[in-house]
Amino acid sequence: MRRRTIVIGAGLAGLAAAFELHLAAQNVVVLEASDRPGGVVGSRAVGGFVFERGPHSVLAGAAHFRQLVEDLGLSSRLVRADPASHTRWLWRHRALHPLPASLPSFVKTDLLTWSGKRRVASEPLRRFAVPDVEPTLGAFLDERIGAEASRLFGGAFVRGVYAADLDELGARSAFPGMWGLAVEHGSILRGAVLRSVARAIRRPEPLPGPAFPRSALVSFPRGLQELVDMLARAIGPALRLNATVQGLERNDDHWLVRTNSGGLAGDAVVLAAHAHTTSELLASARVDVDLAALRTIREGDVTVVSLGFDAAELPALREGFGYLVPPVEDGRFAPAPRALGSIFTSNLFPQHAPAGGRSIASFYRGADVRQLPEGALIALAEADLGLALGTAQPPRACAVHVERWTDVIPRYAPGHDLALAQLEVDLAVVAPDLALAGSHVGGVSVDQVIATGRAAARALHVRLQEERA
Amino acid sequence: MMAVLLPAVYATSAALFAGAVDADRERAARWTLRVALVLHAADIVLRALRVQEFPIVDLWTTVSATAFSTALLWSLVARGARHSGSGGILLALVAFVQFLASSFVELEPVARAVPLDTLRIVHVAMSVVAVSALVLSGLHGVLWLTLFREMRNRRFGFLFQRLPDLDVLSRMTRRAALAGFLGLTVGLNVGIALAHSLKSPGFDYRHPEVLLSLLLWVHFGVVAFSQLIPGLGARRASFAAAGGLVVLLLSLFLMLLPNPFHVGA
Numbered sequence: 001m002r003r004r005t006i007v008i009g010a011g012l013a014g015l016a017a018a019f020e021l022h023l024a025a026q027n028v029v030v031l032e033a034s035d036r037p038g039g040v041v042g043s044r045a046v047g048g049f050v051f052e053r054g055p056h057s058v059l060a061g062a063a064h065f066r067q068l069v070e071d072l073g074l075s076s077r078l079v080r081a082d083p084a085s086h087t088r089w090l091w092r093h094r095a096l097h098p099l100p101a102s103l104p105s106f107v108k109t110d111l112l113t114w115s116g117k118r119r120v121a122s123e124p125l126r127r128f129a130v131p132d133v134e135p136t137l138g139a140f141l142d143e144r145i146g147a148e149a150s151r152l153f154g155g156a157f158v159r160g161v162y163a164a165d166l167d168e169l170g171a172r173s174a175f176p177g178m179w180g181l182a183v184e185h186g187s188i189l190r191g192a193v194l195r196s197v198a199r200a201i202r203r204p205e206p207l208p209g210p211a212f213p214r215s216a217l218v219s220f221p222r223g224l225q226e227l228v229d230m231l232a233r234a235i236g237p238a239l240r241l242n243a244t245v246q247g248l249e250r251n252d253d254h255w256l257v258r259t260n261s262g263g264l265a266g267d268a269v270v271l272a273a274h275a276h277t278t279s280e281l282l283a284s285a286r287v288d289v290d291l292a293a294l295r296t297i298r299e300g301d302v303t304v305v306s307l308g309f310d311a312a313e314l315p316a317l318r319e320g321f322g323y324l325v326p327p328v329e330d331g332r333f334a335p336a337p338r339a340l341g342s343i344f345t346s347n348l349f350p351q352h353a354p355a356g357g358r359s360i361a362s363f364y365r366g367a368d369v370r371q372l373p374e375g376a377l378i379a380l381a382e383a384d385l386g387l388a389l390g391t392a393q394p395p396r397a398c399a400v401h402v403e404r405w406t407d408v409i410p411r412y413a414p415g416h417d418l419a420l421a422q423l424e425v426d427l428a429v430v431a432p433d434l435a436l437a438g439s440h441v442g443g444v445s446v447d448q449v450i451a452t453g454r455a456a457a458r459a460l461h462v463r464l465q466e467e468r469a
Numbered sequence: 470m471m472a473v474l475l476p477a478v479y480a481t482s483a484a485l486f487a488g489a490v491d492a493d494r495e496r497a498a499r500w501t502l503r504v505a506l507v508l509h510a511a512d513i514v515l516r517a518l519r520v521q522e523f524p525i526v527d528l529w530t531t532v533s534a535t536a537f538s539t540a541l542l543w544s545l546v547a548r549g550a551r552h553s554g555s556g557g558i559l560l561a562l563v564a565f566v567q568f569l570a571s572s573f574v575e576l577e578p579v580a581r582a583v584p585l586d587t588l589r590i591v592h593v594a595m596s597v598v599a600v601s602a603l604v605l606s607g608l609h610g611v612l613w614l615t616l617f618r619e620m621r622n623r624r625f626g627f628l629f630q631r632l633p634d635l636d637v638l639s640r641m642t643r644r645a646a647l648a649g650f651l652g653l654t655v656g657l658n659v660g661i662a663l664a665h666s667l668k669s670p671g672f673d674y675r676h677p678e679v680l681l682s683l684l685l686w687v688h689f690g691v692v693a694f695s696q697l698i699p700g701l702g703a704r705r706a707s708f709a710a711a712g713g714l715v716v717l718l719l720s721l722f723l724m725l726l727p728n729p730f731h732v733g734a
Contacts, residue, residue, distance in 0.1 A: 327551070335630040368613075368635030368703045372620055379623035 003027060003464050005457075006257050006266035008245050008281065011039025012446065013437040014272030015231040016068060016453030022235055023071070024461050029266065030235060031243040031259060037232045040408055041446065043223025047399035048354030050223040051306035054405065055446050056343050056361060057081060058224075061214025062447030064454065066207040072230045074220070075209030081217035081348040087320030090156055091336055096323050096388055099153075112149055119146030127186040134414040137174055138166030144188055156326035159340045162444065163300040163365040163409050165327060170414030221351050224446075245273070248285040255285075255433070268433040268460045272453060274407055275299060275440035287434070289426040293419035297440055299407035303364040305381035306345070308399030314358045316389040317344060322360070323388055337384035340365055359399075360385060370404045377402050410440040433467075435460050471512045472571035475533075478505040479540065479564035487557025487631065495553060502544060502560065509537045509567075523590045526579060528725070531597065533570035536563050538601035542648060546605065550641050552633040555612055559605070592659040599652030603689055603717050606645035610692075610710030613638040613703065639703035642710050647693035653686045681720040688713050 003026070007018045010032030021028040036042065040054030058065045060080065069075050089096040092111055100106035106117065123145050135143075137158065141150035155166050162169060172179040181191025204214075212218060220226035232239055247258040248269065257264045271278045279294035324341035339362040346353035346360075353359045362381040364370075372380070378400050386394030420441065427434060435456035442452040482505055485498035513534065517524040525534050540563045547553045585593065616632050619625070632638065661679075664672040673679065691698065692713065695706035 338634060366634070366636035368617070368639060371702070371704060372617075376621045376623055380620060380625070383625045 003267040003468070004029065004265070005268040005270060005460055005464070006031065006255065006264060007270040007272055008248075008257065009033075009039070009272035009274075009277075009438065010037040010232075010239060010241070011272060011438065011449070012041045012228070013439070013441075013449045013453035013456075014039075014270065015228065015235065016450045017270045017272055017435075017437050017457040018235045018238065018453075019068070019071070019231055020454045020457035021461060022238070024457075026461060026464070028235070028238050029264060030239045031245055031257065031264070032239065032241050033244040035241050037239060037241065038225070038228035040405060041224050042228055043225035044401050045222070046306075046401050047308060049306070049308035049357060049359050049399045050349075050352035051308070051359070051399075051401040052223055052345070052361065053304065053403045054302075054408070055224065056345060057217035057219045057348060058446045059214065060212035060216040060218045061207070062445070063207060064451040065447045066209055068231075068450050068454070069227065070208035072227070072234060074226065074230055077220050077226060078210055078212070078218050079221055079349060079351065080210075080212050081219070082350065083216070084319060085321050085344070085347040087318075089318060089320060089323035090152070091323055091325045091388065092152070094335070095390065096318065098320070111152060116146055116148035116152075120149045124187040124190040128182040128188075130183055134170045134172045134418075136167045136414055137169040137171045140171035140179075140182075141166065144182065152326045156324035156341070159327060159365070160324050160363075162411055163302050163340055163363065164411045168298070168411050168413065170412055170416055173412035173414065173416040176417065217348060219349055219352075223352065245277075245281065248281040250285050250287070250431070268435075268464055270435050270437055270453075270456050270460065272437040272456070275410055275438070276407065278436060278438070278440070285431075287427070287431050289423055289430060290419075291423070293416065293423045294440065296413070296419075297416065298411045298413070299440075300365055300409045300411060301367045301370050302405045302408050303370050303377060304361055304403040304405070305364065305377050306361045306401040306403075307359065307378065307381055307385070307397035308353065309358045309360075309395055309397055311356050311358050313395045313398075314385075314389070316391050317347075317358055317360075318389070320344060320347060322347075335387060337362075337388050338369075338380060339363055339384045342381075342385065342388065357399075367406070370406070374400075374402045409444055432463050433460065471508065472574070472576065475505065475509055475512065476564050476568035476571055478508060479536070479560055479567055481505075483557050483560035483564050486553055486560060489553070489556075498553070498556065499544075502540065502556075506537070506541055506544070509533075509540070513537065520579070523585045523593065525593055525597065527575070529570045529574035531593075532566060533574060534597050535601050535604075536567040536570060538598050539563050539566075539604055542598070542601050542605055542645065546641050546644050546648075549644060550633065550637050552637050552641075554631050554633045555609060555638070555641065557631065558612065559608060562608070588659055588663055592656055592663060595652045595656035595659065599649045599656050600717065600721070602645050602647075602649030602652055603685065603713060606642050606649055606689060606692060606710045607714030607717065609638055609642040609645060610707040611714070613642060613707035614711060617704065617707075635703065639706060642703075642707060643693055643695060646689045646710060646713075650686065650690045650693045653682070653689070657682055657686055678720065678723040681716060681723060685713065685716055685720055688716060 005021050005026055005028050007014045007028060007030040010030050014030055015037055018028050018030045042053040044051050044053065069078060088099040090099050090111060097111050100109045138150065141154040158164055158166050158169065162174065178188055181195065182188050185191030185194055244260040245257055246260060249256040255266050255269045257266065271281060275294045275297045279291045282291055322341060322343035325337050325339060342360050342362040344360050346358045362384055378397060382394040382397060424436065437452040437456040439449050442448050478501060482498055482501035485494065485501055489495040489498050513524050520526065525531050540560060543559050547556060612632060613635060616628060616635060616638060619629050688709065692706050692710045695701045
């Protein structure tokens, strides 16, 4: 008899886990509390526009994403972002400025003072001393590139990725790659250059599907919903929507999942829900592990306001990817957009807007903004866009979509990585037939979330096979 | 001279904060506030030296000390939040309160008939700090509600442009409430201990003044820790902080009425 694995949560991690088990011909059931799979990943078509609910694109060099897309037979559907849209903008001194993308542009930029530039340039000359305790990302970057560049560039980037402040995150936990460069090479910049050289020499394995540059951004003609739809189709009837998990019990050699429609027994469980839900379920199952890594994790609220315009309404729309608003410009001195930043989505993927249409997506953080009525959020995003583009009157959108997310982006505080690693080690001992997946486990990017799902499924599959043997 | 100078410097710093649209102007506003605080502190110290005792001796010296404490606490809370957008409004209120205090305070300081002992000084000083912090918390709660209303009604005018984000305002509300909660914890306990040790006639936990003070303590404790209380979001916490202002004013009014165990300021 095929053993059954229950996947709790049909976000991208849960779907990827279920798909992996499906490929291994395992009996799998996926339980999702909401009425649609995909979690924060998905798209909506409104008036000819494709609006993303959460993430808007994925790096073409994201290996786990590319492999999943290939396994699903979707590689031919991948579309690359317009190469002309690579310019990123930053709000500073009451206007948008292009982010320096090369050494000459860094030297010329008005975004930093000369002393700020000197501090960044001296980073490779100052060897990084690994502290005993993981510093916050703010402290780490302040030390490496100076407070000016840290707060401006680092602050804006972190708001764009985590919807958080620099001092809320642990340097190693939130950006292990950058931390690794500093530890291994004594400097972030030196390490980055050496890594680029090494990659150029070694030439990494080609990824499946179209040969896009690894730094390019990709999506699908109908948005990332295509990925979710294909995963859901592959999993088939094993995906049960509107199935709220109310508790988890362990009876001898199997698990019992209590849902709003009854109990469900399984031999293994993948917990791919929110960190706090996962923690509650593990507590209800009386799994004897320290759950602090899950309980203490803070997850941010994000509201995405997507707007579609007639091109004539947005004559001042810049070229490029979009803009970020750094924390020091939070309206402290002068009017500034309230958004964390905006993506000029139709610049990236013209196919996501009808002919003669332009679209943008603005991101807002916090539970407070989330409470605003939809009309107010739209007006706020329009006002922000008018301010950012320097138009006398805010542009008026002809198509809108508002998505409010609660507890959606985990913020890895200092020490999170070690606490989580310990939790996974403990779980492997006391509950080897249970695995964790999701953004709180291995990173917040689409690629990392897919990786956690597939890795969790593979680990369980191996363990189930060993048990059978 | 201080009577004229203090409200004028506070008012100037309020105007500068309200009009600060770049880093230079904000720096000027911050320096003006520092000057006001130093002058005010010097005034309090000089009064203490002249009366040779704790300088809060009557209603108007209490009001003046509260204005000083409010301005100082605001500068700390704003620094913690990295945002001075509420400075124009808050410091305008401080300037007005100091104007009233300067108008009525005795120019020639008068000493108390019986100087305060250390415990009483702690009780009075912590109560002043607590009242200032609770006023700050309440006003930031009002600002949160005002900004939310402005945004809900799609008005993105002066207030929207000057005030910090809603989450920053709610953080400032909570931090000020925490300062008030801690100040009240010390002030109340010392006051109650004093009442017991001196066997103050008429002291009773059921006395409206004591009850209101305890209610304030619990109320702002809830506001301070609202983030940890399920179901108590920023909006409810702001309503609670703003409502706490009313309780605070009532409590201060009761303190002014004669009662057997408390002679007010």
